[in-house]
Amino acid sequence: MRPSAVQGPLSGVTVIDLSRILAGPYCTLLMAELGARVIKVETPSKGDDARQYGPFVKGRSAYFMSVNRGKESIVLDLKKPEDRAVFDKLLAEADVLVENFRPGTMEKLGYGWDKLSERFPKLIYAAASGFGHTGPDAERPAYDMVVQGIGGIMSVTGHPGGPPTRIGMSIGDIGAGLYAAIGVNAALYARSQSGRGSKVDISMFDCQLALLENAAMRFFVSGKPPGPLGARHPSITPFEAFDTQDNPIIIAAGNDSLFVKLAQALGRPEMAKDPRYLTNDLRNRNVDTLKAEIEAILKTRPVAHWMEALDAAGIPAGPINNIAEALDHRQAKARNMVVEMKDPVAGPLRFVGNPVKISGYPDPTTRAPAPDLDGNRQAILAELKNGG
């Protein structure tokens, strides 16, 4: 049995992973979670930079363990002929190669796509970089927050007139990892039809633009760049965070009949007949007065009271949970969204599980640990000797 015990739709697929830190490793984590075998090929002495990133548990980077659980590791110096020979053998047996170096690095190493596709015609090669492998800015360096800024998402997040606001997770890296995984999986399917691999070229910046979707559409239609909207939906009302007696609540009455039910649940059925609030378009125009009216009622009772009333009326609503509350949600437990990993040094650790639930495969509550640097060297070399 492989160190990666997960069975899934990608079982049998082998990924050679040169990637570091987050965007590339998140892509290969998604693949590992779907059953692929992922072999990290790390640089001598330090390996993946993320091994030095905190927080640490008994000296082990939880940052690293979180995105590299269930993978294997071998150290190779791709500038040394003997290590290149091992790398070549790995590629010959592999299905996918993933890296997130700066563009040009693979070419300098002699592993650019031209050479890879000639020598390994079935190999799928995914490169994730800040700005992609083409265009005038291909060589520019980027980190998550830089592309969050350049890509426009920060300009629509936050409160009007307020300071710049970062998305609270690394959407620059995670977004690139998600689109990369979509591309690699599509390329695996295409190869099953054509027999040939392909190169997937992912730019973090491109992915930020793609994620804008609705905000980009509104700009293209109006010619005006949309600004931040605080905690409300840009075109549906009421659809935002409201204050109650204790904590804020989100209410999303996305259509006329839900608005009628909301007015009833608030004990103010006549609100639904108010000429200012008859349609979504009218409610959008009178969003401020409507919010004040709704909030005045909500402030008389706590969230728990309103959640019960809104649930009973079938109105989409919810509290604003902190991370502890979100992960402790009974539905998160019921769907194995928290998994446990036993690290030989750090001990038991918990991480977020796999949201891609696929029939026919188990959805286990445990995961194999992240590898020590070079931790699978002997087993990998032995396999290569025996012809894979």
Place this chain on the structure above:
Amino acid sequence: MRPSAVQGPLSGVTVIDLSRILAGPYCTLLMAELGARVIKVETPSKGDDARQYGPFVKGRSAYFMSVNRGKESIVLDLKKPEDRAVFDKLLAEADVLVENFRPGTMEKLGYGWDKLSERFPKLIYAAASGFGHTGPDAERPAYDMVVQGIGGIMSVTGHPGGPPTRIGMSIGDIGAGLYAAIGVNAALYARSQSGRGSKVDISMFDCQLALLENAAMRFFVSGKPPGPLGARHPSITPFEAFDTQDNPIIIAAGNDSLFVKLAQALGRPEMAKDPRYLTNDLRNRNVDTLKAEIEAILKTRPVAHWMEALDAAGIPAGPINNIAEALDHRQAKARNMVVEMKDPVAGPLRFVGNPVKISGYPDPTTRAPAPDLDGNRQAILAELKNGG
């Protein structure tokens, strides 16, 4: 030639799309952009609710057109036997079925997974719902903002002590669409090996938890739910937005050698030798004093000056672009991240392009329009008559 002119790794794949509004349609848009044929099966009279969502261009919903470009449409009433017969024929020829109804709807229609998998063993069935098809909250309704609140992402976005902040794009829906596409593509690959389809069960709430990644890891390690951090990285310093003489700038000096370069670029090389700032860990502890020192320097010149200096020094940095600036970026143009669609009524419209660049397929700058309701009925029925 199909209405969808895009060639890609999923060319030859047919998707039957019962989904409405955003999460499901975004999944099938991703597939259409990769070459799949997507046939929307819409309800009589109104079809996809998003057809009524603004903004409108000459009476056509740009919201709808943006996520449904290049798809086809047929209206079927799945409660009528003659329409069910057509639907059955479509499924018999299709590879993938996508829906985002409330759990239980497909079972009521007689198209639950048990029946689907028995009758159409090769079919891949993807369901995207608020809380998934299992667990105690499966039946709960949800909209994007509700899962943004329940899923925890809002608790880490915004400024300490500030009001709740929504992510400025529909990450609840778009996130579910992304993970659904990863699952469907993986299932297509698995089917190429096994010959059998599978069910992909996606919960918007699960996806929010998965997107937290680093924030969830920090909670599991510390036991303390992380709070909002404004515009800075949780564990790397300096890595945040700074004020300059005119607009804010993001600087991401992710390691010690970049910090040395930054100190030089700011004309203060001695800052890198300050005992408070020698390591990332020390810089994290002294983040406030370091920020004040850096900002005092940055405020003497505008963003344009600093971008030049930081670029020359190879330090990841960038402005905070609005949507217009982001989409007008020369790199966005160079990589066809803005595409044009000619709608027969609304005229030419622009949308965000495809960030998944795959070798061997064209990356066109135009797209086919979104379908009229029932607009492809005759062609689809004629094909079925001729045996697909």
